[in-house]
Amino acid sequence: xxxxxxxxxxxxxxxxxxxxxxxxxxxxxxxxxxxxxxxxxxxxxxxxxxxxxxxxxxxxxxxxxxxxxxxxxxxxxxxxxxxxxxxxxxxxxxxxxxxxxxxxxxxxxxxxxxxxxxxxxxxxxxxxxxxxxxxxxxxxxxxxxxxxxxxxxxxxxxxxxxxxxxxxxxxxxxxxxxxxxxxxxxxxxxxxxxxxxxx
Amino acid sequence: xxxxxxxxxxxxxxxxxxxxxxxxxxxxxxxxxxxxxxxxxxxxxxxxxxxxxxxxxxxxxxxxxxxxxxxxxxxxxxxxxxxxxxxxxxxxxxxxxxxxxxxxxxxxxxxxxxxxxxxxxxxxxxxxxxxxxxxxxxxxxxxxxxxxxxxxxxxxxxxxxxxxxxxxxxxxxxxxxxxxxxxxxxxxxxxxxxxxxxxxxxxxxxxxxxxxxxxxxxxxxxxxxxxxxxxxxxxxxxxxxxxxxxxxxxxxxxxxxxxxxxxxxxxxxxxxxxxxxxxxxxxxxxxxxxxxxxxxxxxx
Numbered sequence: 001x002x003x004x005x006x007x008x009x010x011x012x013x014x015x016x017x018x019x020x021x022x023x024x025x026x027x028x029x030x031x032x033x034x035x036x037x038x039x040x041x042x043x044x045x046x047x048x049x050x051x052x053x054x055x056x057x058x059x060x061x062x063x064x065x066x067x068x069x070x071x072x073x074x075x076x077x078x079x080x081x082x083x084x085x086x087x088x089x090x091x092x093x094x095x096x097x098x099x100x101x102x103x104x105x106x107x108x109x110x111x112x113x114x115x116x117x118x119x120x121x122x123x124x125x126x127x128x129x130x131x132x133x134x135x136x137x138x139x140x141x142x143x144x145x146x147x148x149x150x151x152x153x154x155x156x157x158x159x160x161x162x163x164x165x166x167x168x169x170x171x172x173x174x175x176x177x178x179x180x181x182x183x184x185x186x187x188x189x190x191x192x193x194x195x196x197x198x199x
Numbered sequence: 200x201x202x203x204x205x206x207x208x209x210x211x212x213x214x215x216x217x218x219x220x221x222x223x224x225x226x227x228x229x230x231x232x233x234x235x236x237x238x239x240x241x242x243x244x245x246x247x248x249x250x251x252x253x254x255x256x257x258x259x260x261x262x263x264x265x266x267x268x269x270x271x272x273x274x275x276x277x278x279x280x281x282x283x284x285x286x287x288x289x290x291x292x293x294x295x296x297x298x299x300x301x302x303x304x305x306x307x308x309x310x311x312x313x314x315x316x317x318x319x320x321x322x323x324x325x326x327x328x329x330x331x332x333x334x335x336x337x338x339x340x341x342x343x344x345x346x347x348x349x350x351x352x353x354x355x356x357x358x359x360x361x362x363x364x365x366x367x368x369x370x371x372x373x374x375x376x377x378x379x380x381x382x383x384x385x386x387x388x389x390x391x392x393x394x395x396x397x398x399x400x401x402x403x404x405x406x407x408x409x410x411x412x413x414x415x416x417x418x419x420x421x422x423x424x425x426x427x428x429x430x431x432x433x434x435x436x437x438x439x440x441x442x443x444x445x446x447x448x449x450x451x452x453x454x455x456x457x458x459x460x461x462x463x464x465x466x467x468x469x470x471x472x473x474x475x476x477x478x479x480x481x482x483x484x485x486x487x488x489x490x491x492x493x494x495x496x497x498x499x
Binding site (some may be wrong): 047048049050054057182188189190192195198199 | 428429430431433448449452456457458460461462463464465466467468470471473474
């Protein structure tokens with residue numbers, strides 16, 4: 001074949017392959033494209049970091065402060081605006097699992113996105129601190145031991161964490177990392193409960 | 200699809216009315232002494248309340264409602280239910296009730312004047328509560344501020360608003376009785392079974408129901424569709440859990456933090472269950488639940 005023709009065929013094949021590769025990458029996540037896919041990718045990468053952290057706190061893998069810090073820092077760089085910018089008004093199409101509630105309660109949604117970064121960073125800061133014993137060391141609700149008597153303001157039947165020291169990232173950074181981990185998972189769950197499609 | 204549903208609804212209606220009519224005249228036998236333990240501990244009761252999900256159905260947190268003063272709407276195919284005011288307020292709450300009234304409500308699903316409750320109130324599970332747990336719950340309920348707001352009336356369409364038909368429903372689908380530990384099984388396993396089949400009432404969401412709303416016992420914990428809000432619940436039998444990578448360790452952990460083996464964190468209604476219920480339980484109880492669920496060959 002003539003040199004130029006060979007080169008042209010080369011371009012053609014290469015170009016086709018490149019387009020196919022790009023297309024298949026763009027069509028992962030059940031056919032999601034564009035911004036929907038971008039945020040699914042973001043969540044998947046956050047989930048991967050969470051898996052690493054979770055396995056260390058639950059004892060399935062030996063605790064490594066360096067790995068926890070790195071994974072938490074990664075999550076910390078993906079919350080806030082990095083998350084919210086991927087949710088332009090009404091961008092629910094195709095396989096998106098986003099709920100309209102996101103834009104009906106944007107303040108809450110963006111607060112949770114901010115919290116994601118804040119608590120992930122607190123966890124990164126706390127990663128080296130001595131860890132509490134047992135899961136209960138980071139018990140979310142506080143159970144019976146905290147919150148005073150059942151008659152008090154902080155009735156164990158009620159009691160949310162808002163306003164308490166468990167919300168202050170500066171305090172969390174000084175505590176056992178289990179506390180920041182608990183706050184972080186609460187944030188993930190709160191957003192998934194209100195703003196992600198029910199399965 | 201629509202025609203099938205319509206036929207099913209008609210069949211359901213026919214069975215429902217028949218059952219109600221047949222059993223209308225049969226009164227409910229109410230034992231005179233429904234509970235032998237008379238002294239309860241309020242702090243322990245608060246814990247049982249968390250385990251039993253009282254707060255979630257009887258407090259409208261989203262609307263900033265007071266503790267146990269009345270719950271958010273629970274939308275089902277039978278109508279929309281509102282958890283009533285169960286604070287100690289005299290006209291509007293449980294202020295005029297006795298411990299026995301309370302025990303009858305939980306164990307038999309009937310009100311102090313003998314009216315049957317709708318199974319949206321999961322007495323089918325609470326019937327298993329031990330005497331001590333019932334007494335503790337009652338003690339804890341006394342510590343909650345009485346709120347003088349009337350309970351919202353249930354929004355139930357005909358024929359389901361014919362309360363007398365519930366007697367028939369209960370004959371068909373309600374098995375009263377306190378939890379009986381299974382001999383030959385460990386304390387941990389039995390504790391887990393008590394929690395799962397009793398106060399935590401997992402099957403209320405995770406067991407499929409027939410058109411009349413009775414749970415399909417053979418399919419216990421096999422997952423259900425058509426939950427309130429058009430949600431589906433996953434299968435949580437032992438094999439199904441194992442297939443998804445659950446172990447006793449990560450399941451107990453997941454019930455506290457909402458974390459899943461694949462790195463996700465639960466949302467939807469299970470997110471609320473973790474937030475308001477299981478995250479408040481002790482390590483031991485979460486381990487018991489996980490141990491039971493993963494070693495539950497009979498699924499009952």
